[in-house]
Structures are given as structure tokens and as C-alpha cells.
């Protein structure tokens with residue numbers, strides 16, 4: 247199918263690589279684009295333009311479309327001479343033998359082929375397809391790595407259909423029990439579960455989903471940034487240092503129902519007024535410390551009415567920062583401030599803050615990071631890339647607790663992601679794939695030399 251690619255022409259993408267061609271291997275930018283959009287035939291949805299690639303994606307985990315793209319993945323990697331292992335949670339590991347006499351835990355390039363229900367063509371997909379392109383490049387050049395090198399397609403990264411994001415990498419890393427993952431229901435049709443869908447599609451493999459069952463030597467993940475930092479700073483590559491810490495709370499503010507016409511302010515116990523001030527205060531505290539604090543859900547009783555003070559309000563609070571100590575400090579200041587606000591108006595309110603999720607900051611592996619830095623400096627110069635912390639969760643956050651891990655970010659247009667119009671230019675896709683290739687080769691040589 248002919249492709250209409252926006253914004254950039256393919257010859258430009260080709261030119262980008264002519265410089266590094268002499269120095270060694272180079273990925274095929276055209277083939278990478280064609281393959282990304284070829285695989286997006288399974289799950290294409292939410293058309294927004296007239297070009298063949300101008301749709302978003304709806305390829306929910308373990309759906310029929312997901313099964314189709316998994317079949318493609320299996321066939322393509324087998325064509326490249328890879329050995330394919332499917333574990334008992336449907337994770338797919340395709341590995342290419344290195345030259346060392348015995349097989350080694352593979353240096354993996356992993357990401358995910360499932361999408362959000364209104365997702366785009368790059369989140370996760372770029373990471374897996376670029377990894378396949380790296381394997382194609384190695385194969386067609388007859389390049390032999392020392393260690394086994396391969397690709398992982400992680401099951402249910404998005405958590406959109408089965409509500410647990412980074413599910414299968416979480417089980418692999420020992421953070422989520424297998425049975426808990428198996429029993430997750432489809433949020434649209436609770437009669438289906440992860441296990442029943444894996445069975446239906448024939449994706450319960452013999453190997454245990456664990457870092458012991460199928461260990462990895464390292465994990466490199468190419469991903470779109472999903473934020474505006476690279477684009478705004480004019481940089482091409484983000485060398486990811488780790489994932490930021492986040493802590494989620496439910497805050498319950500209790501007051502008393504009262505008539506709005508007959509109850510003077512001084513006699514009220516108004517939880518909605520207090521909760522509003524608390525949300526504003528958490529925002530100010532986070533801003534001051536360079537952190538993030540967000541409220542995504544506010545609930546008031548369904549019996550509330552225009553002329554009654556609500557009796558109770560609950561709201562969520564999500565605090566994030568790359569440094570655990572700053573998250574601690576934002577939490578401490580919020581707790582203090584909420585206590586003061588609770589007494590400020592009328593007869594005051596009760597406030598209770600309960601912790602729902604605590605995810606400490608993740609630090610990626612210094613050696614893996616160095617290998618990406620070296621690749622990025624070679625490709626775009628020392629001024630062309632920057633260090634960045636991932637604001638979102640990724641499978642790499644899970645793998646980093648079990649094997650040396652890092653990520654490579656490339657810009658996406660206007661920072662838009664989890665949206666049909668999510669877009670990464672052909673040049674940036676190619677540059678990301680080339681960085682992935684060179685980082686993996688750097689790491690392979692580095693480990694062989696140790």
C-alpha cells in the first residue's frame with residue numbers, strides 16, 4: 247500500500263543516515279516506516295485525515311487485532327532466524343544467537359504492541375517495530391553480536407482492557423502475582439479474563455513468566471516521549487535516567503449537610519469548599535518544589551443538591567517527582583496545609599488522607615545509559631540530546647528491577663500521546679531506531695570486554 251507521509255520526505259530520512267553508513271550498520275528508514283504502518287492495519291481506528299496512515303489505533307491487549315499483530319511478529323522474527331519463546335502470560339521473546347559458544351540471556355529491545363482504545367501509531371509500536379528493524383539490519387549485514395540479542399513484545403502494557411498497566415512486565419519482575427494478572431476481567435465484558443483470552447488465542451506458553459523463567463541480559467526500550475520537553479528544547483533524543491516517583495492518595499473531607507439559605511458561613515462545616523482550597527494548595531506546594539500534584543477525581547454524594555452543603559467530598563491526589571525526597575516533602579506540606587485549611591472556615595471539617603499507591607523513583611542502569619549517550623552523541627552531537635526522566639510508567643520501569651535497563655525517547659508532535667493523532671516524524675523514528683541499534687551494539691561490546 248503506498249504511504250503518504252506527512253511533514254517529512256523519506257529521502258531526507260535517508261540522508262540523515264548516510265553519514266553514519268560508512269561507520270557501520272544503518273537501519274533502513276523507509277522499511278521502518280512501511281513496517282510501522284503495515285502493522286497498524288490491525289486495529290486502525292479513529293480516522294482524522296485522508297492519508298492511509300492518518301488514523302489512530304484501537305488494538306486492545308489480547309483482542310483479535312492483537313492476535314494478528316502477534317502472528318506478524320512471530321513470522322517476521324522467525325524469518326530472521328530468531329528463536330521465539332512465549333511465556334505463560336503471552337510475552338513474546340524473539341532472540342538471535344550471538345557468537346559466544348553458549349546461549350546468553352538476551353540483550354533485549356522491548357516494548358508493547360497493544361494500544362489505548364483511542365491510541366496512536368507510535369506508543370509502544372515504535373519500540374517493537376524499531377527493534378525488529380534492528381534485527382533485520384543485523385541479519386542482512388551478517389553482523390554477529392557476542393551475546394544473544396532480541397525483541398520482547400510485552401503483554402498488556404496499557405492496562406486499558408484489563409485494568410493493570412505494565413501488567414506482564416510486572417509479573418515478569420515479580421511485582422504482580424501471576425494469578426492476579428490471570429484473573430483481571432475485561433472492563434468492557436467481565437465474562438472474559440486475561441487467562442480466558444490467552445487460552446482463546448493460544449498464548450499461554452510453557453515458560454514461566456518470571457525473570458528466572460526467562461532472564462534478560464539487559465532491556466533497552468525506544469519510546470516516544472509522550473510529553474513536550476524534547477520538542478520544546480529542540481533536542482532529538484532523550485537519554486532516560488529513570489522513572490519519577492509517584493504517590494497516589496484518596497483524601498476524604500467530611501462535614502455536615504446544611505441548608506445553604508439558612509446557614510450562615512460561620513455555622514457551616516463545608517467539605518467541598520475545604521476540598522477546593524486543598525486542591526489549590528497542593529498545586530501551589532508542588533509548583534514551589536518543582537514537583538507535580540494533580541487531582542483527577544472529585545466525588546460528592548449523589549444526593550447533593552444546589553441548596554444543600556455537601557456532607558462529604560473525596561478527591562484523589564497524585565504527587566510526582568524524580569526524587570523520592572521531594573515527593574516526601576510535597577506530601578508533608580500538603581498534610582500540614584490540609585490540616586490548616588480544615589479549620590479555616592465556619593466550624594471546620596475532618597480530613598483523612600489514605601495512601602493508595604506508592605511507586606518509588608526508578609534509577610536506570612548507568613552502563614546502559616552510557617551506551618545510549620555514546621550512540622546519541624555520535625548521531626546528533628553532544629548538543630543534540632538531553633537527559634530526561636520518564637513521567638509515565640513503562641515496561642522498562644519493571645525490568646529495571648531485574649536487569650540493566652534504560653530507555654531512549656524521541657519527540658512526538660506537540661507532546662500528544664494516547665490520542666489518534668499521536669505522531670512521530672519518519673526522521674525521528676529512524677533516528678530512534680539507529681540509536682537503539684548502536685546502543686545495543688555498544689552494550690554488547692562493552693559486556694564482551696568485561
Ligand SMILES: [Zn+2]
Nearest residue numbers: 369370403469
Ligand atoms: Zn507505551
